[in-house]
Amino acid sequence: MREGFARAADGTRLAYQVNGDGPPLVLLAGQANNHRWWDGVREDFEGTHRTITLDHRGTGASDKPDIACTTRDFASDVIAVLDELGIASADVYGTSMGGRIAQWLAVDHPGRLRRLVLGCTSPGGPHAAERDADVRRALAQPDPVAAQRALLELMYSPEWLAEHDGPRCVLGDPDMPPHARRHHLAASNRHDAWEQLPRISARTLVLHGADDRMTPASNAELIAERIPGAEARVLPGLRHAYFHEGRPQTSDLVADFLRAR
Known part of the structure; x- marks a missing residue:
């Protein structure tokens, strides 16, 4: 793996x-x-693609x-990385x-995207389907062990958890300072691309786990209906980390x- 730094x-x-x-x-x-979110998945694409990840500001080595x-x-940060690497356009696969972030890449920088995959995500704003109050309470409970267990159960089915004891690369960067966590949370909560989604011209696939309570699966259809020509696939039995x-x-x-033409 080749590593480096870009400047936002x-x-x-x-x-x-x-x-x-x-x-x-x-x-x-x-x-x-950080980029470890994709551990065990990026390898699936490396026989056919040059995979590019980054540590979002506030995480990893950034x-x-x-x-x-x-x-x-955050989308502008991705463009800074592509510029540093001399990449004019790329496929983009963003989850959660x-x-x-990928929605704004497609809206603001249409010439930089070839194809777009949006996974377990939301258009944001008042039109989005929000997680229920029980989920919010479970994630906000003061006991950190219990809160992490709740997050784990939102990510994976009980059957999968019974058979896999780690690693847990989707539970957050443990080295993030508190201020960075706050900024990430605020950015995600304030996201609202609803009015701009019809401007997306990249061919788009929307994926979602049917049993996702972190970001309800109905968001997949909402997004696909707003993006011209988008296809939505809701995957039975899967949760947020589908x-x-x-x-x-x-x-x-x-x-x-x-690969499709």
Whole structure:
């Protein structure tokens, strides 16, 4: 794996990681997570693509400025990485908050995207289907062990958890400072691309686990109805981390979509 740094417009250093050969595929991680979110999945694409990940500002080896940001700002960070690598256009696969970021990439930088995959994500704003109050309470409980267990159960089915004892690469970057966690949470919560989604011209696939309570699955249809020509696939029995539990089938769905004429 090749690693390096790009500079965002405000000077923030952004760590990136590149592996594999072929057309570029950008993989965007969820809220409060670094590039390790994609461990065990990026390998599915490295036979056909050059995979590119980054540590969102506030995570991993990237700088962690105490500055408020938006999902649109995170999209600008991705463009800084592509510019540093000399990549004119790429396929983009974003999940959770990474899918929110990917929406703005497609809206603001249409010439930089070839195809777009949006996973377990939301259009944001008042039109989105929000998680229920029980989920919010479970994630906000003061006992950190109990809160992490609740998050784990939102990510994976009981059957999968019974058979897999780790690693847990989707539970957040443990080294994030509190201010960075707050900025990520605020950016994700304030995301609202609803009015702009019809501007997306990239061919788009929307994926979602049918049993996702973190980001309800009805958001997949909402997004697909707003993006011209988008296709939605809701995957039975899977939760928020469908891309891990549903391997290799979900990776095959994405790979087939990226290869199709």
